[in-house]
Amino acid sequence: MAKVKGAIVVDTERCKGCELCVISCPTQVIAMSRKVNSKGYHYAYMENPDACNGCTNCAIVCPDGVITVYRKKIVTTEV
Amino acid sequence: MAEVDLKDIIAEENVVYKKTKVLTDKPMHYCPGCGHSTLHRIIAEVIEEMGIQDKTIGIAPVGCAVFMYDYIDVDSQEAAHGRAPALATAIKRLLPDRYVFTYQGDGDLAAIGTAETIHACNRGENITMFFVNNGIYGMTGGQMAPTTLEGMRTSTTPYGRDYHLMGHPIKITDLVAQLPGTYYVTRQAVHTANYVRKTKKAVRKAFEYQARGKGVSFVEVVSNCNSGWKMPPVQAVKWLDENMLPYYPLGDIKVPQD
Numbered sequence: 113m114a115k116v117k118g119a120i121v122v123d124t125e126r127c128k129g130c131e132l133c134v135i136s137c138p139t140q141v142i143a144m145s146r147k148v149n150s151k152g153y154h155y156a157y158m159e160n161p162d163a164c165n166g167c168t169n170c171a172i173v174c175p176d177g178v179i180t181v182y183r184k185k186i187v188t189t190e191v
Numbered sequence: 192m193a194e195v196d197l198k199d200i201i202a203e204e205n206v207v208y209k210k211t212k213v214l215t216d217k218p219m220h221y222c223p224g225c226g227h228s229t230l231h232r233i234i235a236e237v238i239e240e241m242g243i244q245d246k247t248i249g250i251a252p253v254g255c256a257v258f259m260y261d262y263i264d265v266d267s268q269e270a271a272h273g274r275a276p277a278l279a280t281a282i283k284r285l286l287p288d289r290y291v292f293t294y295q296g297d298g299d300l301a302a303i304g305t306a307e308t309i310h311a312c313n314r315g316e317n318i319t320m321f322f323v324n325n326g327i328y329g330m331t332g333g334q335m336a337p338t339t340l341e342g343m344r345t346s347t348t349p350y351g352r353d354y355h356l357m358g359h360p361i362k363i364t365d366l367v368a369q370l371p372g373t374y375y376v377t378r379q380a381v382h383t384a385n386y387v388r389k390t391k392k393a394v395r396k397a398f399e400y401q402a403r404g405k406g407v408s409f410v411e412v413v414s415n416c417n418s419g420w421k422m423p424p425v426q427a428v429k430w431l432d433e434n435m436l437p438y439y440p441l442g443d444i445k446v447p448q449d
Binding site: 136153 | 195197199200201202205206207208209210211214218219221222223224225226227228229232382383384387388391417423424425428
């Protein structure tokens with residue numbers, strides 16, 4: 113059985129904290145950090161990484177293109 | 192199922208989306224959540240996918256997108272306020288093998304540059320025009336634009352736009368679709384992932400149709416202006432969905448018949 117797992121990497125220095133990625137994520141993976149970057153914006157991060165399936169919704173809605181998306185097919189041999 | 196370490200997923204061979212190289216690394220000056228940056232990114236992605244970075248010339252407007260040439264890594268020219276279609280006409284006629292596009296806001300294209308817009312579209316110049324419609328003059332502090340909705344509060348219409356006094360919002364995209372010189376006219380949005388995907392297809396078509404040499408490809412993008420509307424980005428996106436889209440319905444207005 114194969115399962116698709118995804119992950120995102122946020123360029124925290126360029127993130128402006130608009131939260132559009134948070135509302136566009138279908139699996140509620142992203143949240144805003146309590147920390148701020150050097151410009152004073154709360155940046156996005158993966159709060160719930162297990163649920164990410166790498167759909168790229170967050171990255172293509174991100175105005176500043178700060179999100180890089182990775183996706184990998186995990187093949188497991190379950191009995 | 193065994194837990195998969197994030198380090199296994201985050202590897203170069205698993206990348207499915209990353210920022211295009213056609214966008215420069217300079218942080219954009221736009222407000223958080225602004226549709227301008229999304230459209231910049233879409234245009235840059237399409238230029239990269241089509242492999243036309245060396246053959247594209249962009250015309251920057253006056254307005255929020257005035258520094259477009261800093262962000263999209265293609266040859267650019269800065270036009271006087273509203274005169275981007277005139278400059279694009281000149282460049283396209285002198286260098287007909289280049290892909291020439293203008294990028295304008297509603298103050299530039301639909302207010303001061305209406306004459307240039309209408310006549311460039313009527314002459315059927317082989318250029319691509321991107322029109323960002325956010326219903327307000329964003330850069331100068333949120334004054335009423337020709338595209339401001341009826342009843343919408345701006346800094347110059349504090350009690351809402353009254354059409355008895357200020358007229359009706361102009362649908363310039365529907366106007367230019369009536370002209371024989373336009374080849375492809377469409378209205379899109381960039382505030383959700385679904386609309387971004389559709390807009391990207393429209394932007395790609397707009398560039399591809401330019402190579403056919405049949406007339407203007409005109410793409411309107413209904414966008415949000417969080418600072419001008421005085422709302423946080425998430426609320427502005429919702430407001431756009433509920434108020435802008437009923438007046439500016441999305442979709443293709445004129446599609447090529449051949």
